Amino acid sequence: MSSDPTPSASPSASFWLLVLAAASVLMVTMGVRMTLGLYVAPINEATGLGIAAISFALAVAQIMWGVSQPLFGAVADRYGPGGSLFAGAAMMAVGLALTPFVDSRLGLTLCLGVLVAAGAGAGSFSVLLGAVAARLPAERRAFASGFINAGGSFGQFVFAPLSQWLIAGFGWVTALFGLAAVTLLTIPLAWPLRHKAEHPEGGAAVSGGMADQLRVAFSDRSYWCLHAGFLTCGFHIAFLATHLPGAVDLCGLPGSVSANSLALIGLANIVGGLAAGWACQRYRMKWLLFGMYASRAVMVGLYLVAPKTDLTFYLFAFGLGLTWLATVPPTAGLVGKLFGLRYLGTLFGLTLLSHQIGAFFGAWLGGLALVEFGNYDSMWIADIVLASLAALINVPIREASPAAQATACAAR
Numbered sequence: 001m002s003s004d005p006t007p008s009a010s011p012s013a014s015f016w017l018l019v020l021a022a023a024s025v026l027m028v029t030m031g032v033r034m035t036l037g038l039y040v041a042p043i044n045e046a047t048g049l050g051i052a053a054i055s056f057a058l059a060v061a062q063i064m065w066g067v068s069q070p071l072f073g074a075v076a077d078r079y080g081p082g083g084s085l086f087a088g089a090a091m092m093a094v095g096l097a098l099t100p101f102v103d104s105r106l107g108l109t110l111c112l113g114v115l116v117a118a119g120a121g122a123g124s125f126s127v128l129l130g131a132v133a134a135r136l137p138a139e140r141r142a143f144a145s146g147f148i149n150a151g152g153s154f155g156q157f158v159f160a161p162l163s164q165w166l167i168a169g170f171g172w173v174t175a176l177f178g179l180a181a182v183t184l185l186t187i188p189l190a191w192p193l194r195h196k197a198e199h200p201e202g203g204a205a206v207s208g209g210m211a212d213q214l215r216v217a218f219s220d221r222s223y224w225c226l227h228a229g230f231l232t233c234g235f236h237i238a239f240l241a242t243h244l245p246g247a248v249d250l251c252g253l254p255g256s257v258s259a260n261s262l263a264l265i266g267l268a269n270i271v272g273g274l275a276a277g278w279a280c281q282r283y284r285m286k287w288l289l290f291g292m293y294a295s296r297a298v299m300v301g302l303y304l305v306a307p308k309t310d311l312t313f314y315l316f317a318f319g320l321g322l323t324w325l326a327t328v329p330p331t332a333g334l335v336g337k338l339f340g341l342r343y344l345g346t347l348f349g350l351t352l353l354s355h356q357i358g359a360f361f362g363a364w365l366g367g368l369a370l371v372e373f374g375n376y377d378s379m380w381i382a383d384i385v386l387a388s389l390a391a392l393i394n395v396p397i398r399e400a401s402p403a404a405q406a407t408a409c410a411a412r
Helices: 011-033 036-047 051-079 082-101 105-122 125-133 138-170 172-183 210-218 221-250 255-280 285-305 310-321 328-339 344-373 377-393 402-411
Strands: none
Touching (some): 011 082, 011 105, 011 125, 011 138, 036 051, 036 105, 036 138, 036 172, 036 221, 036 255, 051 082, 051 125, 051 221, 082 105, 082 172, 125 138, 125 344, 138 172, 138 328, 210 221, 210 328, 210 344, 221 285, 221 310, 221 328, 221 344, 221 377, 255 285, 255 328, 285 310, 285 328, 285 377, 328 344, 344 377
8 A cells, every 4th residue: 555645636636735834834943943032032031041051052953943944854765754743743833832931041951952943943944854755756856845935935924924913912921822723733733744655766876775875875075065055044044033133123124124124035035046956856956056155245245335125135135145055955855865865854954963063053153253342343254254155065065967867878
């Protein structure tokens, strides 16, 4: 008997059921996770823990989100994604619900930095993309990846203004309780993805087990280049997600500008994610990554010299949003292209771990910079340098053109 949740459905219906389920789960997990920066100031006012301590908790969250992805990805590769997705929902709900009851750095780190972050990782890219890609033909995977990615961006677009509205109208405690309840919705949303799927052939998959595949991947220069580029991507995204509200506040602008800016990032990345999925089928993915990272360096430079008005933040947010999570489809696509899909959840999960090591430093150092210098100027400069390096480090990646790959596949 097939493990597909809808064996009698038409291929088109099955396709949309899978990608919509995965996109909906990512909408919730990413939407909640990417708007936690809005709670920094309210938590600081209520607990007096200090910006540096709260930034550290959110920096630990970045690491835990990364650590959890290859772990839950490996579980999903072996047993199917159902257990990982359901456990992640429970962990997020518990962590969010407990946060208002803690008043210490350790407690906040355990709730937001461990439970919420690890739970979000269990319902994120490595598990979701691996679960869907294994059920789809090669020609539909890139679009599916872009569509699922857009779901995460839509979550940020929805949850940023929702969180700000809840905080302003009902207080941050009620807002967190509301988010905890919403995360439980990922359990029914993930139901079509619960079974383990057969993994089609593709890439340089090896005949041995996971250990053999890991040895092959870590001996490949291209895999290390993806790790290095994604590490700098994590620094950029975590710094902005955590400290953009602080940058807005330093400019004397209202909190609504922060929420609107985060929402615009999510809205723009819906476009960026879908465009990335489309482009991955037509262009070399390493050049797409080169262009995305280089554009970030340019946009941060333009932001630094622009007057700090509402419009500046909105244009800056929309421009960055076009590449915000749009790096995921080409990065995951390159991992699958190079090494096959059998252990995609694990291999891409490890790449995401590198992303989150960079994210740890982006979130943590942003808080330290504010405490030490009273501004984020040093972080903006570091962001420009790292984005430029990320663009360059993708150039040596080995990748055949889509046309050449199609010809090679046809000849087999």
